[in-house]
Each structure stands twice: as C-alpha cells, then as structure tokens.
Amino acid sequence: MSKVVTWRSAVVFAALAALPLLPGVPRYYLLLAFDALLFGAIAMSLDLLMGYTGLVSFGHAAFYGLGAYATAVLLERGVLSVWASVGFALIVVGLYALVVSYFATARRGIYFALLTLIFAEVVYTFFRYTQTFGGSDGIQGLPDATLFPGVAIDTPARKYYLVFVYLLLAWLVCRVVVASHFGRVLVAIRENEDRARFLGYNVQRYKMGACMISALLTGVGGAIYPMRSAFATPDLLVWTESGEFIISVMIGGLGTLVGPIIGGAFFTILRDKVSSVVDWYFIVIGLVLIVIVLFMPRGLLGLRRLFRGRPWRAAA
C-alpha cells in the first residue's frame, strides 16, 4: 500500500483541495474546475480499460448517463441524499455493465468497441425517444442534494469538494487495482491475451472485472453530475460523449492514470475557453488534438520526458 500514494501525488491533491480556499476564485471557475475534475476522473476510469487492458470502449457515455439519470430520478422525487444517489447509480450502472461486459468481452478486438457502442446507443435511444424520463428534455430543475440531512451541497465550493473527494477515491481505487495481482493480469491481457490464457488466466473474467470497475467508477461520476448541473439529459448518453472520454485518455497519455486526468481537465477547459469565443469551437479543438496525437504520441504526460531523461513506461 505504501507505494500507492507518492509524495508528489499527495502535493497535487493537497493543492487541488486548497483551490476553493484561494481568495476571490469566481464561482464560474470553481464550477469549471468541477467539470474538469469530473471529466478527468472518468477519463482515468476509462484508462483502466484502454491503457491497461487494451480494450477501447465506445460506450462509456451510457455508464455516465445512467449514473446521472439515477441521481436525477431520486432528486426529482425528493430523495436528496448523496449516498442514496451513489448507491442507486452503482446498482443501475452495475446491472447494465454486467450485461454489456458479458457480451462485449465474449468477442475480441473491434467487436468489443462495437458492442459497447451499440448497447450505449440503445440506452440513448430509449432515453431520448421515449417520454419515460422526460424525452429530449431529460429531467430538469433538480433540487440540491444533501450530504446529511440539513447539509445541502448548495455552494460551488461544496460541489467542488464533492467532485474532489470522488476523484481522490477513484484515483486510489485505480492505483490499488493497477498495482495488484489483477492489474498485472490486465497488462498481460493487453500485451498478449492468448498467452495469458495459456498461463492459466480466464481472460474473459478479467476483462469483465476491468469493465465493471471502470463502469462503476464512471457511473459514480455520472451520479454526481446532476448535483452540480441540476439536470440530466439524453445528451450525456450520446456516443460523442464516449468519444470525448477516449480523446481525453489519448491526450493525457494511455496507461498512466494521471495522464487521462490531466487530459480530461485539459479538454474540458479548452472546450470551455474556445466555445466562449467562437461557435465552431470543435474545429479548433480538433486541430489541437491532431497536433497532440501526431507530435506527442505519449500524450501530455509524455512531455515530462523532456525534463527527465527517463523513457515512458506503461504500468506493471
């Protein structure tokens, strides 16, 4: 366990924890920081699959969106507890992820990506085109959630701390898993899944395990989103959302956990800044991404190589 938290990561998290304490941080920036950390944490969860197991999921929007709807449904009915929302999201996303991961991991390569995408599109279509959960409007105008009765998460600083704690816990889970027996097998599967079978590993079970952990972490992220936005809409479930998670992992650096956090935050802030200037912001973002992918194959985290002579190495 001692190697899980390095002093450097402790400093970074301490700095993040101190952010709302800085005098004169506008609420707009605290909420942008919320979005950045949330996106980063989800990209990190996806990295468990992409960077460590070698599986590209095009369906993480479904885990995210289902988590958000789980919270929205409860808040709408006056169940305000954060714990209830997170618990409900874990159940909903867990059941869905169990089905998806069972079928998706039965196939290899491109089929995994396609099956995760197809399942997610089914979920999107259901929420978008039926009126069960508000159709295209989703569920709007939600009340603030409460941590305990009487303690509402109603200020930007409290919302920020909510996502901060989520990021910290998700990061600890990922770090422990990556360093474990299980994590070593995931890397072996990424490297050569046939050989892993001949070493006695039931590859599909390990892949399913990785999917479940990644999906549940993403689902919890989804569950806290409506606590900041006060809505859940089908837009959270669209496949482009999954694409943005993937892009964030790529920007940050595959198989590094920290890289995708940075990638997700970078992507969120870039989108926010550019879209406030021009409408065709995605062209600008696209150009930036092309530059990063072409010239920084290790992602933003690969830049640290410029400062240290050490080669990048994935995991294990």
Next chain:
Amino acid sequence: MARGGVILEVDGVGKQFGALAALTGVSFAVSERQVFSVIGPNGAGKSTLFNVIAGLHQPSTGAVRFGGRDITGLPPEAVNRLGLAKTFQITNLFPEISVLDNVRVAAQSRAPESGRLASLWRRPDVDAAAVGLLEAFGLGRRREELAENLSHGEQRYLEICLALATAPRLLLLDEPTAGMTPGETRDATALIRRIAEERGLTVLLIEHDMSVVMGISDRVAVLHFGEKIAEGTPEQIRNDPRVIDAYLGGADD
C-alpha cells in the same frame, strides 16, 4: 497419480479441419519424469497435436487424459491450472513489459489470491521465484529489459521461463530451439534436460530436427501426415526404415 506412472495419455486422437485430416488416430502414453519427443517433417501435424493436448483445439475423435483425468476439450486456462504448461514455436511473450514482469505475471498465476476477489488489492510477492527462474536461464541481468528487446535466443529461453513459472508437472515444448544456431541448440537442449531433472518434470517435446531429440529423449514418437508411424527409444527410431523413409523419401513437406 495414474497407474504405471503414466501422466499423459493421448488416446486415438484425430483432428479434422474441414476435409483435411490433420491427425488420425494418434495414441501414445507419457510416463512421469520422462522426456518424450514427437518428431516428424514439417506439416506432419505436430503442432496440431500440441494444440489439442493444451486445449486450443477440440479433437474430432479420441481423448486426452492427464494424471488420470479426462481433459479433452477443456479450455487452455483450465488445462494449465491442472499442471500442464506449453511453450510456443513462434515466440509468444508480453512484448512491451519487462522480462521480470513477464515472469511475475506467469508466477502469480499460482498465488493463493489468483481468481479471488482479494487479487484486486493484493499483490503476491513472486519475485524470488521469478528471479530464480531467470537466473537459471542466464537472463538474470536482463530482467529490466523489455521482452521485445531480447535477442531471439533469449526470447526462446524467456518463453520456457513463462511456462515453468506456472509450476507445471508436464511441460510441452514446441520446437524450443527453433531458429537457434547449432551451438545454441546444443546448450539449450542440455539446459532443458538439466532443469527437467532438477524439477522432476515430465517433458513432451516437439521437434522436426532429429538431432536435437536423440540426445535428450527417453522415448520418441514419429508423426507423418497426421499418423503415428513409429514409437520407441531414440536407437530404435534412428534405425527404423519407415522413419528414414519419411524423412528422406519422396513425401516431403
């Protein structure tokens, strides 16, 4: 343990790929602590036989028994867990992780955590066993190197290390010296023999190069066009006219 010390029994195994009969009625028995070799020209069905034994292919007919237990049609991971480990003719490693990490992931396959929930947060310490294996094969100093950066000969050794790290009772070696120089081949065969003896292993070896086999085998079976045409001691095989014919005669690969 099975009667008569037989550890592996291949019983009338046949394998069809569509209209092609890759194996027809192949039977033999491997006794404990033996080095048993299967030889034959390229295309004789040797690798297919290995793939049937190790669980990659389901045989069309016949059965495979290991330690008295029917393992026909079990998947590779289940066969491995029973104590039967296989190496590959074409080097089959985890290329972009270190040599030591390659062996670690193989060795932890037998840790008590393996397959349990606790494997999510615990990391078994298998370093002593892994380093010991690497040193036995002269790879100790290369442990931090990425597997893909090893020389061909070193990769062949790492291939064997991975199989051995799962602590098998029976080791299946598919042309372990493929691509080695004659000198390397001699060293490798001597090393395999020594390690098998030290660990009390049974070895089933596939080769197309007869000279490799003769020095280290207790018993040899010869495959030709998917059928067993001879079985015996290396001496008997060397002098068997059918074997000489298969190797030198017109029916080449």
